[in-house]
Amino acid sequence: MIYQPSPGRYAGMEYRRCGNSGLKLPALSLGLWHNFGAIDDFEKCRSIVHTAFDMGVTHFDLANNYGPPPGGAEETFGKILKSDLKSYRDEIIVSSKAGWPMWPGPYGDLGSKKYLIASLDQSLRRMGLDYVDIFYHHRPDPDTPLEETMGALDAMVRQGKALYVGISSYSAAETQKAVAVLQSLGTPLLIHQPKYSLLERSVENGLLDVLSTRGMGCIAFSALAQGLLTEKYLNGIPADSRVATADKRGNGALDPSALSDERLRIVRQLAAVAESRGQSLAQMSLAWVLKDPRITSVIIGASKPMQVLDSVRCLHKLAFSADELAQIETILSSSVTE
Numbered sequence: 001m002i003y004q005p006s007p008g009r010y011a012g013m014e015y016r017r018c019g020n021s022g023l024k025l026p027a028l029s030l031g032l033w034h035n036f037g038a039i040d041d042f043e044k045c046r047s048i049v050h051t052a053f054d055m056g057v058t059h060f061d062l063a064n065n066y067g068p069p070p071g072g073a074e075e076t077f078g079k080i081l082k083s084d085l086k087s088y089r090d091e092i093i094v095s096s097k098a099g100w101p102m103w104p105g106p107y108g109d110l111g112s113k114k115y116l117i118a119s120l121d122q123s124l125r126r127m128g129l130d131y132v133d134i135f136y137h138h139r140p141d142p143d144t145p146l147e148e149t150m151g152a153l154d155a156m157v158r159q160g161k162a163l164y165v166g167i168s169s170y171s172a173a174e175t176q177k178a179v180a181v182l183q184s185l186g187t188p189l190l191i192h193q194p195k196y197s198l199l200e201r202s203v204e205n206g207l208l209d210v211l212s213t214r215g216m217g218c219i220a221f222s223a224l225a226q227g228l229l230t231e232k233y234l235n236g237i238p239a240d241s242r243v244a245t246a247d248k249r250g251n252g253a254l255d256p257s258a259l260s261d262e263r264l265r266i267v268r269q270l271a272a273v274a275e276s277r278g279q280s281l282a283q284m285s286l287a288w289v290l291k292d293p294r295i296t297s298v299i300i301g302a303s304k305p306m307q308v309l310d311s312v313r314c315l316h317k318l319a320f321s322a323d324e325l326a327q328i329e330t331i332l333s334s335s336v337t338e
């Protein structure tokens with residue numbers, strides 16, 4: 001099959017400026033953490049990527065360790081790029097990351113220059129690319145001087161192997177320091193990638209303010225709490241769901257312990273608010289994150305093309321009334337800590 005992207009692909013998507021930079025990102029990006037490993041059906045992976053690109057999703061988010069096995073998602077994406085998207089490279093933003101364990105020994109983890117530079121070279125080889133658009137340090141490393149880690153990001157930009165750089169899961173204070181180090185080197189820190197959803201709101205305690213003051217973009221991950229913020233677990237655990245397949249996926253996949261009665265009670269009440277807005281719970285959960293203008297994009301995960309189509313439709317209704325927001329706060333604040 002020869003893939004022909006939809007000619008109307010840019011009509012329905014919203015593109016948001018990433019902080020003070022010249023780069024715009026689609027309000028919804030596609031992440032390849034799960035469902036794109038060697039264990040997944042290649043034709044399905046391909047059709048998820050096609051569906052996303054056809055809907056104006058121009059940004060694909062990867063990391064060295066996405067799979068399984070680690071590196072598997074970059075290999076899958078590299079095959080799709082080669083067979084279907086080669087001539088669209090300039091319409092696509094590809095990101096990768098390093099920071100979690102990738103290969104044995106002292107140089108395959110965390111934040112040394114040795115690890116980060118080697119990892120980006122490996123990622124480029126797996127994806128068959130000359131450069132990534134954004135390269136992230138995936139998590140803070142308490143033992144490597146920040147000057148070394150940020151120096152590695154700066155070097156990648158100077159080598160032409162990354163156009164922009166970002167950080168993920170850094171605290172507000174760590175982010176301030178990282179911005180200052182990169183500024184002194186002459187490379188802007190483009191973007192931060194934190195976890196943000198109705199059920200995980202720690203970014204509201206200072207990080208979003210830092211990003212907006214520093215002119216950085218923010219791209220949220222796990223806005224659907226890996227599928228928990230959808231209707232899918234309200235009547236049991238579907239056999240093809242992330243929870244049911246967590247054992248073979250590993251790598252932090254949502255497992256049955258997340259599906260407590262208390263969590264499901266909250267999810268059921270949120271689903272009722274979504275229904276009254278005429279949205280699926282997935283759509284409302286994504287819209288709720290995107291309602292904040294400091295959010296540049298939300299990275300969605302998907303195991304089926306239909307999920308991409310459903311999620312992108314959140315853009316039809318991003319606004320919330322004061323009453324809807326109050327209802328949501330009441331539901332969330334009624335949550336009993338477990």
Ligand SMILES: NC(=O)c1ccc[n+]([C@@H]2O[C@H](COP(=O)([O-])OP(=O)(O)OC[C@H]3O[C@@H](n4cnc5c(N)ncnc54)[C@H](OP(=O)(O)O)[C@@H]3O)[C@@H](O)[C@H]2O)c1
Nearest residue numbers: 031032033221222224225226227230241242301303307310
């Ligand atoms: N920087 C970091 O440390 C970090 C960490 C985690 C993720 N990320 C990035 O963020 C991306 C997204 O993370 P995530 O996979 O946790 O995202 P997510 O969007 O919270 O969860 C994705 C899962 O939700 C379900 N889903 C998605 N759309 C749906 C819909 N419309 N209706 C019903 N169910 C739906 C699917 O579950 P089923 O598979 O069960 O069908 C899908 O696999 C990752 O791929 C990665 O790029 C980054």
